[in-house]
Amino acid sequence: MNEKASPLIDPLEHLLGYQLRRASLTTLSALSEAYEALDLRLTDAIVLRFVAANPGCNQGEISKALGVRRTNMVPVVSGLVDRGLIDRAAADGRTHALTLTAAGATMHDRIDALARANEERFFGGFDAETRAMLLHALATIRARGEG
């Protein structure tokens, strides 16, 4: 029969938007698999990072920064509180100030180590100038969507 390795012509090869998606999925699925060892999803890890960087923030602020709906933040934060990784303290009557617990801080260190390893795996082969250029290009692309 036909034994060609890749019998199809790829009409998307030159489309930057599509290649951006495939590359993004590649790095994120690898990171997601790494986080499984910590029983965390990507969003859990991102929220822990935000709380670590912004102690006392509330979940509405995190939602806005991540560009996700307020409603979808609820089960994520609640889950992290239930697991004892985040502490939720009443700030005013309707806002809760979020901070990492000691267990959350330990988890954050593990997250950071896995994320750094993932960055090294996928981007470590590029020199500093190329990485800076990539970062700048990605920020430019995002700005073109928001503007």
Add this chain to the structure above:
Amino acid sequence: MNEKASPLIDPLEHLLGYQLRRASLTTLSALSEAYEALDLRLTDAIVLRFVAANPGCNQGEISKALGVRRTNMVPVVSGLVDRGLIDRAAADGRTHALTLTAAGATMHDRIDALARANEERFFGGFDAETRAMLLHALATIRARGEG
């Protein structure tokens, strides 16, 4: 009260993996909105492109090329057949050869125009050398995930 525009420190700003995701979502959601005028989803458009570039291919080959499960390809192809955009002809007893109908070819032209406009919007501001560099970097990233 606190009137800062962005009160949160973004701990993900330097992470290429995360910025890759945000940039990818930016370009894809814009393209997805553009396709709504044609009543097509992103996957529909991609499949039409593959059939256009590879007349006579089957849906298993498309699945493999796109990196999606066989099972999830079924409703996509069936929907395009039902809408008269793709023709499905028995090749052997279990394989169907897919080709574009005349309506499918017309739709493909519209898809291509919208995709080109989207590429121009998000990547047209980069010079040819930068775009080539981006494309090469993205391919390299993907290869590091598959290897």
Add this chain to the structure above:
DNA sequence: TATTGTTATACTCTATAACTATA
């Protein structure tokens, strides 16, 4: 009146298991 957090809900996307028919 606007904002924060919440519940309920629905739709899309993606993933697995199991089945039929065919090579």
Add this chain to the structure above:
DNA sequence: TATAGTTATAGAGTATAACAATA
């Protein structure tokens, strides 16, 4: 035995509407 297509289903992710409590 392996492959192509399919069905049913379950899990994520993401969307909207509506509500209570508070600013």
